[in-house]
Amino acid sequence: MTMTSDINPTIPDPALWLHKVVRSYHQGEQTLSILDEADLAIWPGQSVALIAPSGAGKSTLLHLAGLLERPDQGEVYVGLEPTAEMEDEARTTLRRLQIGFVYQFHHLLPEFTAQENVMLPQMIRGLSKAEARTRSAQLLGYLGLDQRGTHRPSELSGGEQQRVAIARAIANGPRILLADEPTGNLDPKTADHVFTVLTQIVRATGLAALVATHNMDLAARMDRRVTLRDGKIVELE
Numbered sequence: 001m002t003m004t005s006d007i008n009p010t011i012p013d014p015a016l017w018l019h020k021v022v023r024s025y026h027q028g029e030q031t032l033s034i035l036d037e038a039d040l041a042i043w044p045g046q047s048v049a050l051i052a053p054s055g056a057g058k059s060t061l062l063h064l065a066g067l068l069e070r071p072d073q074g075e076v077y078v079g080l081e082p083t084a085e086m087e088d089e090a091r092t093t094l095r096r097l098q099i100g101f102v103y104q105f106h107h108l109l110p111e112f113t114a115q116e117n118v119m120l121p122q123m124i125r126g127l128s129k130a131e132a133r134t135r136s137a138q139l140l141g142y143l144g145l146d147q148r149g150t151h152r153p154s155e156l157s158g159g160e161q162q163r164v165a166i167a168r169a170i171a172n173g174p175r176i177l178l179a180d181e182p183t184g185n186l187d188p189k190t191a192d193h194v195f196t197v198l199t200q201i202v203r204a205t206g207l208a209a210l211v212a213t214h215n216m217d218l219a220a221r222m223d224r225r226v227t228l229r230d231g232k233i234v235e236l237e
């Protein structure tokens with residue numbers, strides 16, 4: 001006989017959950033409200049596009065989600081762990097292990113090879129050089145860069161640089177991937193390719209991804225699309 005619990009599949013916990021997050025900036029007498037009890041939950045394996053005009057608060061949202069800023073009120077849960085009141089050191093550790101960042105510009109270290117750039121975060125976490133090298137080679141291979149490991153960033157194309165940046169962001173097996181216009185600096189064809197790789201990785205590894213983008217074609221290929229309206233996060237469609 002089938003039990004009820006067998007019929008109702010267990011709903012997994014969100015990897016990232018912003019709950020009633022409030023954030024405003026003060027400039028002299030003026031208060032600029034950016035987020036006003038904003039809510040957003042992202043589940044493992046899910047990619048969410050964040051589409052909003054410049055100045056709407058996308059970077060603020062990504063900084064809060066990435067534990068780079070604290071909310072004025074509300075809570076940011078990383079894997080159900082509340083972080084708003086956490087000590088700085090614990091937040092840094094959590095960020096290092098659970099959150100990967102990809103920016104519009106790759107920010108790879110110019111004097112290191114692609115492989116070394118991917119190895120560094122792993123070695124900072126405490127992995128041996130050999131372990132870090134093995135994982136870096138695997139990641140670069142998965143991203144179609146097996147022939148590029150020994151190249152420095154300046155010897156790579158824009159699309160290759162961004163793929164190395166993605167490998168670096170996921171080197172420590174984070175739960176969450178945050179990206180701010182990751183393909184904004186690339187031509188359409190390259191952007192498309194980098195984006196395909198990014199979404200494949202999100203699904204294959206069960207990452208939860210929040211990607212700020214102006215590119216509607218790319219946003220359309222993600223699982224969900226959200227925007228910011230009057231300080232709230234609103235689902236599009």
Ligand code: ADP
Nearest residue numbers: 025026032034053054055056057058059060061
């Ligand atoms: P977006 O990434 O969507 O362009 P931001 O999150 O960078 O938007 O900024 C949202 C608004 O908050 C903008 O009007 C910006 O000028 C303002 N802002 C951002 N950071 C600060 C700050 N540290 N102090 C004051 N105002 C800020």
